[in-house]
Amino acid sequence: xxxxxxxxxxxxxxxxxxxxxxxxxxxxxxxxxxxxxxxxxxxxxxxxxxxxxxxxxxxxxxxxxxxxxxxxxxxxxxxxxxxxxxxxxxxxxxxxxxxxxxxxxxxxxxxxxxxxxxxxxxxxxxxxxxxxxxxxxxxxxxxxxxxxxxxxxxxxxxxxxxxxxxxxxxxxxxxxxxxxxxxxxxxxxxxxxxxxxxxxxxxxxxxxxxxxxxxxxxxxxxxxxxxxxxxxxxxxxxxxxxxxxxxxxxxxxxxxxxxxxxxxxxxxxxxxxxxxxxxxxxxxxxxxxxxxxxxxxxxxxxxxxxxxxxxxxxxxxxxxxxxxxxxxxxxxxxxxxxxxxxxxxxxxxxxxxxxxxxxxxxxx
Amino acid sequence: xxxxxxxxxxxxxxxxxxxxxxxxxxxxxxxxxxxxxxxxxxxxxxxxxxxxxxxxxxxxxxxxxxxxxxxxxxxxxxxxxxxxxxxxxxxxxxxxxxxxxxxxxxxxxxxxxxxxxxxxxxxxxxxxxxxxxxxxxxxxxxxxxxxxxxxxxxxxxxxxxxxxxxxxxxxxxxxxxxxxxxxxxxxxxxxxxxxxxxxxxxxxxxxxxxxxxxxxxxxxxxxxxxxxxxxxxxxxxxxxxxxxxxxxxxxxxxxxxxxxxxxxxxxxxxxxxxxxxxxxxxxxxxxxxxxxxxxxxxxxxxxxxx
Numbered sequence: 175x176x177x178x179x180x181x182x183x184x185x186x187x188x189x190x191x192x193x194x195x196x197x198x199x200x201x202x203x204x205x206x207x208x209x210x211x212x213x214x215x216x217x218x219x220x221x222x223x224x225x226x227x228x229x230x231x232x233x234x235x236x237x238x239x240x241x242x243x244x245x246x247x248x249x250x251x252x253x254x255x256x257x258x259x260x261x262x263x264x265x266x267x268x269x270x271x272x273x274x275x276x277x278x279x280x281x282x283x284x285x286x287x288x289x290x291x292x293x294x295x296x297x298x299x300x301x302x303x304x305x306x307x308x309x310x311x312x313x314x315x316x317x318x319x320x321x322x323x324x325x326x327x328x329x330x331x332x333x334x335x336x337x338x339x340x341x342x343x344x345x346x347x348x349x350x351x352x353x354x355x356x357x358x359x360x361x362x363x364x365x366x367x368x369x370x371x372x373x374x375x376x377x378x379x380x381x382x383x384x385x386x387x388x389x390x391x392x393x394x395x396x397x398x399x400x401x402x403x404x405x406x407x408x409x410x411x412x413x414x415x416x417x418x419x420x421x422x423x424x425x426x427x428x429x430x431x432x433x434x435x436x437x438x439x440x441x442x443x444x445x446x447x448x449x450x451x452x453x454x455x456x457x458x459x460x461x462x463x464x465x466x467x468x469x470x471x472x473x474x475x476x477x478x479x480x481x482x483x484x485x486x487x488x489x490x491x492x493x494x495x496x497x498x499x500x501x502x503x504x505x506x507x508x509x510x511x512x513x514x515x516x517x518x519x520x521x522x523x524x525x526x527x528x529x530x531x532x533x534x535x536x537x538x
Numbered sequence: 539x540x541x542x543x544x545x546x547x548x549x550x551x552x553x554x555x556x557x558x559x560x561x562x563x564x565x566x567x568x569x570x571x572x573x574x575x576x577x578x579x580x581x582x583x584x585x586x587x588x589x590x591x592x593x594x595x596x597x598x599x600x601x602x603x604x605x606x607x608x609x610x611x612x613x614x615x616x617x618x619x620x621x622x623x624x625x626x627x628x629x630x631x632x633x634x635x636x637x638x639x640x641x642x643x644x645x646x647x648x649x650x651x652x653x654x655x656x657x658x659x660x661x662x663x664x665x666x667x668x669x670x671x672x673x674x675x676x677x678x679x680x681x682x683x684x685x686x687x688x689x690x691x692x693x694x695x696x697x698x699x700x701x702x703x704x705x706x707x708x709x710x711x712x713x714x715x716x717x718x719x720x721x722x723x724x725x726x727x728x729x730x731x732x733x734x735x736x737x738x739x740x741x742x743x744x745x746x747x748x749x750x751x752x753x754x755x756x757x758x759x760x761x762x763x764x765x766x767x768x769x770x771x772x773x774x775x776x777x778x779x780x781x782x783x784x785x786x787x788x789x790x791x792x793x794x795x796x797x798x799x800x801x802x803x804x805x806x807x808x809x810x811x812x813x814x815x816x817x818x819x820x821x822x823x824x825x826x827x828x829x830x831x832x833x834x835x836x837x838x839x840x841x842x843x844x
Contacts, residue, residue, distance in 0.1 A: 177621050179841055260627055312815070316823040321574065321627065322765045323818060326811040329758055337804035459631055498643040505636025509614070512624040512632060520623070520841075 179520040189517040194464055194471070196517075197510035198478070204506055214493055222492045223485035223499075233484060235370030239442055240483050242375035243268065243434035243451070245476035247458035249379070249386045250427030252467040256390075257403040259423045263309065263324030264431040265455025266331035267302040271432020272439040273335060274301025276446050279361035280343050280354045290360045294436055302432015303425045305331065310424035314417045320424070328455070336448045343446065354446040363441035373441030375434070380473065382430055387469035399423070431455060452483065453501075460508040466515075479504065545793060546673055550681065551747055553785025555580070555739035558684045559763035560770070560777045561691050562735020567767055568695060569728035570708035570835035574630025575615050577760025578637025579733045583608040583740025585641035588653055588751045597656045597745050601680065601738065604745075608737015609730045611637060616729040620722050623839040638754060645751045653749035656680065680742045687735065692774040704728060708833035711840040721840055736760065758811065765814045769821050771831035780817070787813045 205223070206216035227233045247264045254261045275298030278290050308327060312318035336352075345355040363373045390396035402409035402419050409416065439450060461479050465472030486500030516522065559576050566573050586607035591600030615633045618624040659682070661675040695701040707714045707724045715721050743755055762784060770776035791806035822828050 179621075179623065181841070262631060312819060316819050317825050317828065318815075318818050318822045319768065322761060322768075323815050325761050326758070326765075326814050329811045330808045333804040333808045337802050341802065456635060459628075460635070463628060496643055496646050498639060498646060501639025502636065502643055503639075505632060505639045508628075508632040508635060509618065512629050513618055513622050516622040516624060522622075 176525050178523045178525050179516070180523055181520055186518050189514075190466065193514035193517055194466060194475070194511060197464070197507060197514045200510040200514075201503065201507045204510075205503055208499070208502065209495070212495055214495060219489060219493055219495070223489045223503075224481060226488050226492070227481060227484035232370055235367075235372045236484055237477065237480050238372040238376045241476040241480035242373075242379045242441075243438050243454040244458050244461045244479050245379035245473055246375070246382050246434040246437070247427075247431045247455055248461035248465060248472040248476055249383050249469045250430030251458055251462040252465070252469060252472060253386060253390075253399060254423045254427045255403075255462060256467050257399045257419050257423045258406070259313070259420055260321045261306060261309065261324050261424055261427050262321055262459060263306070263326075263328050263455070264427065264458055265451060265453065266324070266328035267305045267428040267431035268435035268438075268451055268455045269328075269331040269335050270305035270428075271298040271302035271435035272446065272450055273331075273338065273435075274298055274304075274432065275436030276343075276354065276357075276439060279357040279440075280446065283355060283358060286358060286360050288360065290358075291363065291440070294361060294440060295433060298432045298436025299429040300432070302435060303429040306424045306428020306431070307421075310421050310428075313424075314420040320420075332449075335446065335450070339446050339448055345445075352448050357440060357444045361440060362444055363437055371442075373437070375437030375441045378433060378437060379476070382433075383469040383473050390469065395422075431458075457483075457504055460504055460511070463508060463515075464511050479507075482507075543669060543672065545789075548789045548792070549782060549785045550673065550677070551785075552789045553782045554681050554684045555742045555747065555759055556763050556766060556784055557778055557781035558680075558687060558742065559736045559739040559760060560766035560781060561684075561688050561774055562732040562739075563763055564767050564770065564772055564774060564777060565691055565695070565704070565735075566728045566732035567836055568708045568772060568833055569704050569725045570711055570833050570838065570840075571619065571725050571729055572626045572630065572837040573612065573615055573619075573633070573729060573732055574627060574764065575612070575633025575637065575760075576732070576736050576763050577756055577758065578634035579608045579611050579736035580637075580740040580743070580760045580763075581641045581754070581756045582611045582637045583737030584744040584755055585645040585740070585751060586737070587741035588744035589644065589648060591654050591745060592648060592651060595654070597654050598679070600654075600745055601656070601741050604737045604741025605734045606737070608740065609734040611737070612729050612733025613726075615733075616726045619839070620725050620729070623841055626837050626839070634760070642753045645753065648751045649753070651750065653744065653751070655749040656745040678746050680738065680746060683738065688774050688778055695774070705833070708835055711835045711838070715840070715842055721842065725840075736763075739763070762810060762814050765818055769817050771821070771827075772833065784810060784813065 202220060206220055209216045209219035227237060251261060251264060275294040277297060278294050309320040309324040312323050313320040339354055340352045343354045345353055363375060366372050366374050366377050398414045401412060402414050402416060406416055439446060443450060457479050461472055461475045465475035482500050482503045486497040489495050489499060490497045559580055563576050583604035587600040587604030590603030591597045615629055618629045619626045656678040658676055658678055665671040665675040695705060703719050704724055707719060707721050711721045744751055766777055766780045769780045788810040790809060794801060794806055
């Protein structure tokens with residue numbers, strides 16, 4: 175038996191919508207098998223992983239807090255990936271934004287003004303954009319592969335943050351813990367909904383998603399992104415510049431990752447620590463693909479992936495399984511998303527004999 | 539043993555996993571497939587090698603487990619990108635994310651256990667050669683394997699018929715297909731070879747470099763190996779040169795600390811990553827030479843028309 179692909183005459187609209195759903199279902203099934211192998215009842219395990227966190231108001235707030243950076247970064251990455259610029263260093267841009275935005279509340283902590291917060295957010299975006307500007311410059315002008323450079327810079331950003339919070343930025347009254355002073359109330363992103371901790375980062379993420387959705391759908395820029403991503407040659411004939419697109423998409427995604435970084439630090443942690451992200455920048459790559467690179471889809475995908483973080487914590491408490499399960503779930507999900515996307519452009523056929531050429535239609 | 543010799547020994551230990559992973563990826567890329575999952579395959583190899591060694595008590599079983607796990611794990615990538623023609627960049631990332639997750643989970647019970655270091659194999663007489671002897675003939679099996687793999691790959695790619703076919707698949711899959719070469723099978727084999735090498739590189743990390751299991755212990759070496767392939771312009775011996783250069787950079791941190799040089803350790807730790815970027819810039823700023831060296835079908839999906 176072997177698998178053959180037959181190109182569909184046109185892209186299947188049905189599977190464009192169904193493929194992420196199938197992928198999620200397959201992830202659940204494989205996740206269940208994994209729990210079974212770990213000696214847990216798969217039904218109760220999946221229940222505590224994916225349902226329990228949705229049952230309480232406070233954990234819904236936690237969900238929004240975790241979804242905020244994922245959506246914000248994922249939306250920016252979707253623009254990159256659609257235009258064929260493979261920025262995979264959003265984790266570093268997130269950290270760069272967090273550091274740049276924290277200059278005011280850490281270094282100029284005596285300055286209390288309503289201007290502090292907006293300036294912090296701006297600095298955060300600037301920091302993220304500048305950091306993404308490095309691989310953008312290298313790709314646009316020196317022809318250097320952006321995948322490797324953007325990733326290498328993640329390690330650099332992590333080490334730089336580590337050095338800052340252990341060195342010059344360490345809280346002088348903090349018992350030598352590697353962390354900065356806690357932010358002054360004027361530097362804290364306010365809560366968005368009265369019932370809990372959800373801060374405005376989530377609001378920014380939704381705004382960013384709608385704005386980018388609008389740009390992609392109704393503006394010339396959106397068209398330019400799509401054309402250059404699908405065919406650089408066609409784009410050049412239309413007078414679009416690949417080089418400018420590298421700059422545009424990288425700076426945009428860097429700024430959004432930076433905003434996510436400072437929003438997370440200001441809204442959720444309120445100080446800098448050696449580690450400020452459980453890998454949001456990498457998980458956002460999964461979010462972008464699960465959302466099929468569509469900003470509105472990414473909002474849903476961001477919530478789903480945020481759930482895997484919460485589910486991992488919940489499963490650790492109630493079942494005693496390792497929270498590493500989260501990473502496995504995320505990896506599995508991306509795998510299934512990518513395989514199911516094949517269904518959009520191809521029919522998958524299972525061929526039982528290659529001599530007679532009798533082909534049997536597969537289940538899909 | 540002089541201090542210079544001691545430093546060189548640590549360089550070799552640091553360089554071996556880079557050389558192995560890079561030369562494996564080189565073969566994969568020569569067949570036209572870009573597998574960005576080296577980091578994931580490497581960490582799987584490290585975890586499986588360590589666990590197998592702890593369970594059986596034999597680091598040689600560990601080596602086999604490392605190779606097998608890397609090759610099996612790469613099959614996942616092969617199935618998605620070759621059979622289902624999924625995007626290679628995204629699938630490679632998926633492999634890395636999944637590998638870091640799965641290795642963290644299966645290795646959790648082994649955190650903090652002290653492992654068994656792979657013993658040295660001493661060549662009599664040869665190891666008595668002053669200076670070179672201890673460096674080249676008093677090493678562990680994985681070091682010897684790394685050299686053998688480079689020699690073998692170099693011979694295979696440029697001196698054997700199958701190697702010529704593999705390169706033709708990487709340069710123009712349509713022409714190779716028209717000539718009757720089974721493009722997909724060739725690529726599956728190349729991907730698995732890359733996986734096996736990355737797995738062996740991982741085994742070196744958890745059996746030789748630091749004989750223990752630490753989560754994320756590959757620390758970006760898989761990505762550096764990817765950069766090394768570009769740096770080496772897809773030629774095996776240049777991978778060795780690059781690997782040893784990077785090995786030297788990455789252990790400079792330890793030696794700088796030993797000599798009491800007052801640079802913050804974080805900056806020294808960042809050196810290999812910054813060096814990678816610098817090297818990539820140097821290599822790729824000349825668009826024409828890059829174009830000449832890169833396998834022409836690299837990263838492009840192939841669906842045989844029937």
